[in-house]
Amino acid sequence: MSELIQTPHVRSQLGAKLRQMRQQAGFSFEEAAFKLDKSTKSLRRCETGFTTTDVHLARSMMDLYDIRDDTLLDEVRQASRRSTERQRQRHRQRSDTAASKMTEGTTGFGPHRSSDV
Secondary structure: OHHHHOHHHHHHHHHHHHHHHHHHHOOOHHHHHHHOOOOHHHHHHHHHOOOOOOHHHHHHHHHHHOOOOOOHHHHHHHHHHHHHHHHHHHHHHHHHHHHHHHHHOOOOOOOOOHHHO
16 A cells, blocks of 8 residues: 555656656757657656656667666556556545445435436
């Protein structure tokens, strides 16, 4: 459970590392986004940790920035795995809530009356 809570922190650390790599390679934000075939919004979301970076993008970044980081891909996988676990947990919670409403006879669309059926 503690791993799920740490997900935003893991993503923000990863994003900071990606931003540092880009800056060390001497690429402007716009130039890197263009060369990676990403929108500036998409790249910014990766670098701020708002979204999870996939392995393919991380490899493209290392190629473009001419940087080899043996731990980066593992970090990307770890952040992605935690994000996926969190999504599954939310899905289970929504499913459980919907199932309990169905067993209670409510649909979430107002009161259920037997005379409406």
